[in-house]
Amino acid sequence: MATLVSDDGAYGGPVSVAAGQCAELRSRGHDAALLSLWRGAGPPPADVDGVPLLAVPARTVLPGMGFLALLNPRLLRLLWRETGRADVMHLHAGRDLVTLAALAVARLRRTPFLVQTHGMVPPRTKPVARLFDSVYVPLLRRARACLVLTEEEERGLATVFHGRHPPLLRLANGVRPRPRTGEPDGKxxxxxxxxxxxxxxxxxxxxxxxxxxxxxxxxxxxxxxxxxxxxxxxxxxxxxxxxxxxxxxxxxxxxxxxxxxxxxxxxxxxxxxxxxxxxxxxxxxxxxxxxxxxxxxxxxxxxxxxxxxxxxxxxxxxxxxxxxxxxxxxxxxxxxxxxxxxxxGVFSLSAVADRLAALYTEALRR
The missing domain is CATH 3.40.50.2000 (Glycogen Phosphorylase B;)
Structure with a gap:
């Protein structure tokens, strides 16, 4: 699950990470798909980089709030259906309404879930963020694990959680090597x-x-x-x-x-x-x-x-x-x-998928 897939790549790295993880898991026989909002000139595509995409058009609930205020009531129905079918949900979590909805549905469905925050949930002190976190953080604590990229992100999340949090586990991002098909433009x-x-x-x-x-x-x-x-x-x-x-x-x-x-x-x-x-x-x-x-x-x-x-x-x-x-x-x-x-070696998508498969298995056992 990621907040937004778009034809302009606006949500950036988290979508690339999610799609890459799903693709590698699917290559190993797992049934993995990406759920998201969609923003683009036409209807949602059937896939992202070969990974099945289940999406509904994004709607702005509160103007001027960026990704935080994107949602669509149809996404709630999609989440309810697909979360109920899933063994585990992997949520690429931001501080936004889509993430909040996904956390709430997973909790109601009693579906085990992991979150991966990509540095998008740093400590915040503004009143709006504190109000949002009063609902958001208790749900986030229900994750079987929270996957972090760096020591700095781990420290920041510990502050957001106020000391009570799921295991904070390091997981690097990964990519597949790609053969170069031609000569680069030297200029x-x-x-x-x-x-x-x-x-x-x-x-x-x-x-x-x-x-x-x-x-x-x-x-x-x-x-x-x-x-x-x-x-x-x-x-x-x-x-x-x-x-x-x-x-x-x-x-x-x-x-x-x-x-x-x-x-x-x-x-x-x-x-x-x-x-x-x-x-x-x-x-x-x-x-x-x-x-x-x-x-x-x-x-x-x-x-x-x-x-x-x-x-x-x-x-x-x-x-x-x-x-x-x-x-x-x-x-x-x-x-x-x-x-x-x-x-x-260090940034191998294969190694990332090995770790994820083990974490999903552990989540199902808890």
Whole structure:
């Protein structure tokens, strides 16, 4: 269960994670499907990356509240039916009405469930969040386990739970290695993430302005749904007169995003405090070298193995790292090889599915 599947990939990593987990479990003979709201130009598709999708159109209950306020009464009927049929529910949980509804239905149906929070349930002190948590947290405590990505997320959830919580268990995100089907565009530098202040797309634009005098002919493309930073990106492009070299091309579906990652010469993610960026893993799986920041939750692992170039996130550092990858063939080859090795070992979807199957079995026994 995930909150939202959309044709623009707006909900990002949690949907990719959920679909990947389901696909790997299905390859082992398990009957796994993805439940969600759907937002797009047409009706919900039959599947997401080959995984059956059971979805109803998203409706905004409270304007201006983002993902939190999405729901549809038809989703409640779908949840009631499918949760009653399921042995275990795996809920990719945010702090939103869809998650709240799924928790309540699973509890009423007495269906064992696990939650995976993806860093989306940090401590909050605003009155609206505290009111929501007064209903949400008691239901969340009923999970057989809460799957977390990092130590920081574990500490934050312990605060949200106020000391009484289900087991907090580490589970990495995983991807499958993908063979490269063609040569990358050696001039293309890619940003692929939501245009949100935490993602810092304006730092990508600033890095482009620093790089172009050194490496003329590069092209810089941004893909992702706008969540507040697009005006700043457009101002930065105009202020530096980069319109001929830097282009925002909007959001793309997940399948297209994977194609864009495979086409790029370098993938740059300037995000700060990113718990576990799936786009980075997907770039590594595609054989595309990555530039990221030291506050990324997997930065230490990537840096220690040489799987990515890790920077302090300043435009100058981002530009320097991209330049090194584009001008040093040996460094590029070593980084790509280390990235693929990290995907095959540390970030293996197969290993994630092994752990999930064991956790589901344990949940059924309790």
């Amino acid at each position: 293309l530098v890619l940003y692929l993430a939501r245009l949100h202040p935490r993602k810092r797309p304006e730092a990508f634009v600033a890095a482009a302005g620093l790089l172009l005098p050194r490496l003329p002919g590069l092209r810089f493309v941004l893909h992702g749904a706008d969540e507040g930073s697009l005006p700043e990106v457009e101002r930065a492009i105009a202020a530096q007169r980069l319109e001929s070299w830097v282009e925002y091309r909007g959001p793309v579906p997940h399948g297209t995003a994977l194609e864009r990652l495979a086409e790029a010469a370098v993938y740059v993610l300037p995000s700060v405090h990113e718990p576990f960026p799936m786009s980075v893993l997907e770039a590594l799986a595609a054989g595309t070298p990555v530039v990221a920041t030291s506050s990324c939750g997997i930065a230490a692992e990537l840096a220690s193995t040489g799987a990515a170039l890790i920077t302090d996130g300043t435009p100058q550092a981002l530009a320097d790292a991209v330049e090194r990858l584009l001008t040093d063939d040996g460094l590029r080859e070593r980084t790509v090889a280390a990235g693929r090795a990290a995907v095959a």
